[in-house]
Amino acid sequence: MLIKINMKIINFITVALIVAFFVSCSQNETTKNIESKITETQQTDPLPAWNEGETKAAIINYVNDVTDSKSENFIDIADRIATFDNDGNLWSEQPNYFQGDFAINRIKELAPEHPEWKTEQPYKAVLENDMKELAKQGEQGIVKLVLTSHAGNTSEEFQEIVKHWLQTAKHPTKNVLYTDLVYQPMLELIKYLQNNDFTTFVVSGGGIDFMRPWAESVYGIPKHQIIGSRIKTEFNYTDKKATIKRMPEVDFVNDKAGKPIAIHNLIGRRPIFSSGNSDGDLQMMQYTASNPLKSFMLYVHHTDSVREWAYDRDSHIGKLDKGLDQANEEGWTIIDMAKDWKVIYPFELTEK
């Protein structure tokens, strides 16, 4: 059941994208022609949504180098591990982390069962849409909201709730589904690396059970290659039925130094390719840069205030400060979103 719906999402998105793109090029092509055109495009340009320039060239040169069996930098397939941060790296994260919007929505949904929340913070602030008061509640308030909104059910129930929300909720300013706000150039990059026998992982500060219901189909990355933060869970076996119960307690925060630790624990190899957009990804970048094999560190710099959002050193979300300094010092590749990306979101392909 879970899978069937996921397949519907992937089918919807991919088919819509591909069809829309090619229909906009030529209204009367047959399906067969469309398919041959896709293959042709992939063969001639693996990253069609990227503008020509240093960034795109650096990525392609690196991949060509490490996959060339005659190169001194050739890397065995088993070692071609690529890790991608999610928020602000594969999809947008403004004006709030999307998982934060989910948590607030979930609190409102649960409110009728909790009359005491009308007077109890941080719930009161959420129910009154008082963002100023919510901010005053600080990190402790946020953690309380996340735990309340993410626990108290089985893992399977929770994933159904997430799927339902993603199928219906709209982004507050863009007014599209949240999963429409993934980055087309990054979808191409993931696919390009997979086509070159890289094993791709999502390594996100976001919750694993929040990501899994959609990330597998949207990014084409299997659930067991999606790594994130976790709350504690308990095994329950009653009446011959085994379930995983979600508990209101933090288990692991997959951010900063947590990222290389999770990569070590869950992947067991240093990445050769890492992509992120904030200081929360810096330790993952450092871990990748220390790989004795030739590695590639890629930072997304949010420079596009028109099509997306522009922010870096002073942002309350996705702060990129120390990471930007080290990337500049060490010559890591930095994506200038405004300059390097032809389109940001898949739906722009249909609008062109």
Added chain:
Amino acid sequence: MLIKINMKIINFITVALIVAFFVSCSQNETTKNIESKITETQQTDPLPAWNEGETKAAIINYVNDVTDSKSENFIDIADRIATFDNDGNLWSEQPNYFQGDFAINRIKELAPEHPEWKTEQPYKAVLENDMKELAKQGEQGIVKLVLTSHAGNTSEEFQEIVKHWLQTAKHPTKNVLYTDLVYQPMLELIKYLQNNDFTTFVVSGGGIDFMRPWAESVYGIPKHQIIGSRIKTEFNYTDKKATIKRMPEVDFVNDKAGKPIAIHNLIGRRPIFSSGNSDGDLQMMQYTASNPLKSFMLYVHHTDSVREWAYDRDSHIGKLDKGLDQANEEGWTIIDMAKDWKVIYPFELTEK
């Protein structure tokens, strides 16, 4: 470097096995003939080291059923998750867990740097080979030994130590390398499931960093699909060099209820196929049996006192008691090792 040595191990084992097996059948076959014969054998019998009977038939019938697109029990490839316990399930575990032998050896290696161990338990017992005294030290003593022998270095240093030990140490009674004591029928089963598009995982109570240096090549299962117990680690970044330091503290014990929790956290799907040999695997079996998709639960019962060891309800290692009861009650498949397996270890193929 890590990989090259791993490849050597896999090459040595696979080549030795295949060559020895076929050379014993026919001394003057050409390489080409050998290759065509392997393919033929796989096609006619995917489990050649298994005797014909109910157990083998049950496995093959199940795989045929869930991979047949016309069957009502057909299962999508993404959902074909198979999880295997390791100790006593993929390799032997008597008279001590092999990782326990490693820990004791490591304590002896480290002893010259720790003169205080001559009078301090549980180290004194280890250094004096006083197993009776060691047993008296109980679980706390064992944990102390494991933490001392497994921590204090980087993850990469530790894995090199494990590899070196496995290349040189011999099993106390069988007098062969520990990695020679994997079960030939289970190697075939893993391969058979992989050939049917199952994604295979090791889900062991053993340490992940103890398993990864050899299990990938010996079982043909990628490192990121090897799940085990963990000690705590710390990220260290000094002089532009990032390392994972191993700390003397337990992080996660992947046994009993820990197994379904780790499967949920790291795989994100319920298995449809689980294989284990002790009560420590029972919760994983229950979790698999509760899968709404058709599932298969497989217990190895150690019944062969001649070729391996015979033990179950009263064993100090790999105790199979409640698991055996539930398997019988629910009709799970139980391997009778003495009856169902033509050979136990790969090296027996050359001795036949």
